[in-house]
Amino acid sequence: MPLLDVRELTVAYVSDGREVEAVRDLSFSVEKGESLAVVGESGSGKTTLAMTLMGLLPKEARVKRGDVVFDGVSLLSLGKEELRRIRWRRMSMIFQASQNALDPVRKVGNQLVELYTYHNRGARKEEAVNRAIETLSTVNLAPSVMDMYPHELSGGMKQRVVIAASLLLEPELLLADEPTTALDVVTQAEILLLIRKVVKERGLTLLFITHDVGLVASLCDRVMVMYGGTDMEQGPLREVLSRPAHPYTERLIKTLRGLEEGRLELEDVKREVTGGCPFLSRCPDAVDRCYREFPSRREKGKVEVRCFVRGGES
């Protein structure tokens, strides 16, 4: 049984009376101990997915269809209190430190101690302090950081504190949503190494969300490429990187190589579209069927791809 199983998930936002499906018919699963990269450009629904998994969707969002099953339990059927027992304790999230993940007016130590005691009712303060210091040392931070305010820390140190917070309650599943985006290249590499180390040492299951497929090559076993809120392609990371099946994945990888060689992204195919495949307006390979139908998932070797043309169905 997979540790996390997302089935045909559709999540919509309602704003100004209009409904936008940010996640659409999304299905994937993650086995215990596996690392999955979720890759997609801005607006592809990555953060909406993470917030759905954590039960932290804003009130204008609604799960329309599907299910999220964690260790055999449907998270969408749980009440607030039951969810609280899973969130942070069994499944936690590394936010971007730059996005107010830390309270600027409270010392790091107080924030970690409060997180620990909130989830371990009845725990003594001494136990919480010891656990916080121990977790800081896992992310290579000295005990003195307990007495510091977030503004006294560098960007990389702040991100380490955020990682420590996510590890504090010893979860099994770690979600990381663009954890290195606001950092310089050197610090970014340090944080990735740190995440790799803790995941390996603790045997954690990882879901690493990023817009940068190049970032995850050495970190993840599998990849899911998202576009328009849905899973366009998923499979073993090496396989997908070396032989992308979906035209969108192909473009993502070309862009990556292009950027490395100092070239710009390929021109978009401009096309007016109302239904069919989410990638239609940008797809160089589209055929008639792509205008009419939402592509179902097809197996192609070890990879699953949503494409009539590349999935061998057109």
Ligand SMILES: Nc1ncnc2c1ncn2[C@@H]1O[C@H](COP(=O)(O)OP(=O)(O)OP(=O)(O)O)[C@@H](O)[C@H]1O
């Ligand atoms: N609170 C909201 N209200 C209305 N629409 C929203 C809201 N949050 C996100 N959306 C819309 O949902 C879609 C997916 O957004 P989401 O933030 O999940 O994508 P993302 O891949 O994480 O992008 P980014 O990397 O830019 O954060 C976008 O079209 C976005 O405009």
